[in-house]
Amino acid sequence: MLFPTVLALQPPLTTFGNQLIDAQGVPVHLHCIAWSGAHEKSYLTYGIENQPLPDLVSKIANAGFNCVRFQFSAELVRLNPIIDPKLLGPNPQLVNKTGLEIYDAIVQELSSKQIMTILDYHQMDAVVCCSPLDENGAWFNDRYSFDQVRDLMQAMVSRHKSNPWVIGIDLRNEIRPMIDFATIFGLSVPNPLTAFLPVWGLGGKWDWARAAEQLGNAALDINPDLLIIVQGFYQIQLKEVWTWFRHNNGDSCRKPRIPQVIKKSFIDRYPVTLNVKNRLVYSCHTYEFFHDFDYFNLTYEDWKKEADLYWGDVAKMNIPFFLGEFGVDHNPTAVHSDFFQYVVRYIEETKINWAYWSFEGTYSPAPGGFCSAVNPLGYPEDRTKENGYGFLSLDYNNTASQDLLYELKRIMFK
Numbered sequence: 001m002l003f004p005t006v007l008a009l010q011p012p013l014t015t016f017g018n019q020l021i022d023a024q025g026v027p028v029h030l031h032c033i034a035w036s037g038a039h040e041k042s043y044l045t046y047g048i049e050n051q052p053l054p055d056l057v058s059k060i061a062n063a064g065f066n067c068v069r070f071q072f073s074a075e076l077v078r079l080n081p082i083i084d085p086k087l088l089g090p091n092p093q094l095v096n097k098t099g100l101e102i103y104d105a106i107v108q109e110l111s112s113k114q115i116m117t118i119l120d121y122h123q124m125d126a127v128v129c130c131s132p133l134d135e136n137g138a139w140f141n142d143r144y145s146f147d148q149v150r151d152l153m154q155a156m157v158s159r160h161k162s163n164p165w166v167i168g169i170d171l172r173n174e175i176r177p178m179i180d181f182a183t184i185f186g187l188s189v190p191n192p193l194t195a196f197l198p199v200w201g202l203g204g205k206w207d208w209a210r211a212a213e214q215l216g217n218a219a220l221d222i223n224p225d226l227l228i229i230v231q232g233f234y235q236i237q238l239k240e241v242w243t244w245f246r247h248n249n250g251d252s253c254r255k256p257r258i259p260q261v262i263k264k265s266f267i268d269r270y271p272v273t274l275n276v277k278n279r280l281v282y283s284c285h286t287y288e289f290f291h292d293f294d295y296f297n298l299t300y301e302d303w304k305k306e307a308d309l310y311w312g313d314v315a316k317m318n319i320p321f322f323l324g325e326f327g328v329d330h331n332p333t334a335v336h337s338d339f340f341q342y343v344v345r346y347i348e349e350t351k352i353n354w355a356y357w358s359f360e361g362t363y364s365p366a367p368g369g370f371c372s373a374v375n376p377l378g379y380p381e382d383r384t385k386e387n388g389y390g391f392l393s394l395d396y397n398n399t400a401s402q403d404l405l406y407e408l409k410r411i412m413f414k
């Protein structure tokens with residue numbers, strides 16, 4: 001007689017101290033991968049124009065990921081257009097379906113292979129992220145009021161309510177300071193009157209912690225079983241400004257890097273409190289380019305001290321933590337760089353939950369940086385460029401990097 005060596009995962013998940021547990025009380029470690037695209041202007045997840053959906057999902061399952069952090073925008077939910085059939089070649093079963101119907105079909109396919117989905121409310125407008133001028137750094141803008149943002153989120157949660165494999169919602173991606181520019185005497189200058197600087201628990205319309213609480217409770221009103229993922233935000237760090245200042249070399253396009261943080265001091269001051277117990281997960285993202293250039297010329301111990309300060313101390317609190325994005329170029333040099341090795345080692349030591357950015361072999365590059373960010377809502381989408389951070393190769397047939405796969409396998413804890 002054969003006995004299963006591990007119990008099959010049984011969603012939904014709840015929090016238990018700093019762990020996640022399934023419906024049978026078995027601890028679950030999230031090792032996810034982002035699968036993006038539905039949040040952009042074609043309203044379609046990348047890869048659907050390249051390979052049959054079941055093949056793509058098999059690649060996720062075979063690599064060992066147990067969940068997908070799955071991007072969408074408010075605009076997708078609001079407009080929900082029929083997707084251009086030219087993008088559906090390998091998936092004729094999806095022709096004439098709307099953006100949300102295709103999103104649903106992908107979630108269904110993932111669920112059929114017992115891969116969990118985290119709905120990721122990435123942004124409001126369907127744009128290529130993240131221009132400093134794109135008005136998608138907050139959780140509301142001129143086009144989407146807070147009430148609309150909440151209602152569209154509830155609509156999305158409703159669609160997936162009956163599927164226990166949809167385990168959570170990431171309330172908003174990478175809240176960041178926004179600066180609008182005013183034209184004065186023909187010059188474009190920062191307009192302090194329309195600036196947006198997120199704060200934690202201090203009240204007022206810039207208070208992300210309280211907005212997250214309201215959004216989280218609104219999601220739980222529809223589906224009380226969801227995990228509610230609350231990210232920190234980008235915050236200027238004086239130490240990094242100083243590093244930038246010393247090494248700037250007069251390059252006016254090189255602004256100081258701004259890391260995303262969720263500090264223990266935030267939570268001590270204002271812990272997010274939801275109406276349903278054991279649903280809250282805190283989250284933050286990290287990339288090498290969130291920090292100033294030689295900042296990572298550091299030993300692991302030094303790096304860890306900074307990571308702890310920015311988000312790692314929260315991971316040591318009695319609440320689960322989700323490193324919701326980290327990634328690296330898939331060339332072997334980058335995979336073996338200090339930065340990436342340090343992140344992997346940190347996850348090995350702390351066993352935090354994580355999601356790698358990202359699965360798709362192609363993406364639409366944004367003309368990045370302040371100096372080229374002139375037409376925020378009008379970037380042309382070009383879905384054919386190689387995604388340097390892609391887990392899959394450009395043609396979607398193979399894993400882009402065996403080295404990367406090897407590193408990620410090290411941190412897929414049972």
Ligand SMILES: *[C@@H]1O[C@H](CO)[C@@H](O)[C@H](O)[C@H]1NC(C)=O
Pocket residue numbers: 095096
């Ligand atoms: C898609 O819709 C169009 C217009 O209604 C119809 O002519 C076409 O046959 C449909 N295609 C499929 C594959 O259902």
Ligand SMILES: *[C@@H]1O[C@H](CO)[C@@H](O)[C@H](O)[C@H]1NC(C)=O
Pocket residue numbers: 294297
């Ligand atoms: C980084 O560290 C190496 C080895 O200690 C040193 O040679 C190099 O100058 C440092 N780079 C910068 C930009 O500080």
Ligand SMILES: *[C@@H]1O[C@H](CO)[C@@H](O)[C@H](O)[C@H]1NC(C)=O
Pocket residue numbers: 050051052395396397
């Ligand atoms: C990649 O996969 C596609 C779809 O499955 C297939 O048609 C194509 O021949 C493959 N390309 C290579 C180089 O294997």
